[in-house]
Amino acid sequence: QQPWDAISFSDLPVREDLKLQRAYGAPQLDVPVRLNVNENPYPPSASLSTRIADAMWDVARNAHRYPDRDAMELRGSLAAYLTHDTGVTLDCSQVWAGNGSNEVLQQILQVFGGPGRTAFALTPGYPMYEEYCRTTFTRLHTLPRTGTFDVDLDLTIATIRALQPDVIFLTSPNNPTGTALSIGEIQAILDVTRGMVVVDEAYAEFRRRGVPSAVTLLPRNPRLIVSRTLSKAFKFAGGRVGYCACAPAVIDAIKLVRLPYHLSAFTQAAARVALASRDELLSQVGILKSERDETVSWLRGQGLEVPDSDANFVMFGRFENRHLVWAELLRNGVLIREAGPQGYLRVSIGTSAEMRAFRAALLAAIDCYP
Numbered sequence: 001q002q003p004w005d006a007i008s009f010s011d012l013p014v015r016e017d018l019k020l021q022r023a024y025g026a027p028q029l030d031v032p033v034r035l036n037v038n039e040n041p042y043p044p045s046a047s048l049s050t051r052i053a054d055a056m057w058d059v060a061r062n063a064h065r066y067p068d069r070d071a072m073e074l075r076g077s078l079a080a081y082l083t084h085d086t087g088v089t090l091d092c093s094q095v096w097a098g099n100g101s102n103e104v105l106q107q108i109l110q111v112f113g114g115p116g117r118t119a120f121a122l123t124p125g126y127p128m129y130e131e132y133c134r135t136t137f138t139r140l141h142t143l144p145r146t147g148t149f150d151v152d153l154d155l156t157i158a159t160i161r162a163l164q165p166d167v168i169f170l171t172s173p174n175n176p177t178g179t180a181l182s183i184g185e186i187q188a189i190l191d192v193t194r195g196m197v198v199v200d201e202a203y204a205e206f207r208r209r210g211v212p213s214a215v216t217l218l219p220r221n222p223r224l225i226v227s228r229t230l231s232k233a234f235k236f237a238g239g240r241v242g243y244c245a246c247a248p249a250v251i252d253a254i255k256l257v258r259l260p261y262h263l264s265a266f267t268q269a270a271a272r273v274a275l276a277s278r279d280e281l282l283s284q285v286g287i288l289k290s291e292r293d294e295t296v297s298w299l300r301g302q303g304l305e306v307p308d309s310d311a312n313f314v315m316f317g318r319f320e321n322r323h324l325v326w327a328e329l330l331r332n333g334v335l336i337r338e339a340g341p342q343g344y345l346r347v348s349i350g351t352s353a354e355m356r357a358f359r360a361a362l363l364a365a366i367d368c369y370p
């Protein structure tokens, strides 16, 4: 046996605050129906896959060179898409891109958080905020949402006024609850803080009508950052591209912490091809939204508690032992997520066939564990 086979995690001089942590991530299991990480169930068309492969061939011929470290063309394409989606005219100087919005959000905390600084988030929320804070030694303050998973605006404003956090995370639509914030609520929070406000819009394209994007608030609010991703509506989770819109000065600040050439030439080129096929990539968003609305009604019809969803997933409960229900679904080939407060589960919206399988498996599970 070699020495490196004999050494275990506990023998390593790992940072004290990490020793008791577990690596974040949902189980990646090879089952017929995977509805656990809010992916888009529809693959790219054959013609788009071919266009991406052709672009990769071009990039490969120059793979001995580093990529454009500022990803200017990709940022231009992302700005054009946001302009189209929100009606706010943006250019590449107001959009930053990274390897998934996870990377962008972590960079934001590296710049604006840090030792002695604080961040604020509402719960239940996206668990990665805690991880960015831990990694950057930022103290995280959390405030629970109401019993119906809305935001108690007066309490939130009072808390933010008192704490004056350096970074405020607002997730709209929120993961795991699916609920969205109104533009008025976001502006009211912006009005009482001197810190940076990050509106995480990973699921923005799935909003119901009448919920405008926080991008519309950008021109008036220089401390606002709106983050988005190609992982969900754009069905490009495997491509790992996230981005944010903000004042150009915020991008100057982020450049202080980004790693050199953080976005590979392959990623930049593939994402540009994807964005050029925007209409094709987004063509199933409408189907997913109606499937989501049907899922919400169906779950409510079963007597379950289900918050309104503006995302491509639905949270539902409550179960006495959610783990048993989750495991029973898995036994029937349907993988969902134990996310949200105790007693709740979350299902990502799949194809109609996948949702039929989910409904049948859930009925069977409820039979076993009423």
Ligand code: PMP
Pocket: 037, 038, 099, 100, 101, 102, 103, 126, 171, 174, 175, 200, 202, 228, 229, 230, 231, 237, 241, 242
């Ligand atoms: N924000 C929220 C609220 C999310 O749910 C996710 C993905 N689960 C992300 C950000 C990060 O997604 P990605 O890194 O794929 O862009």
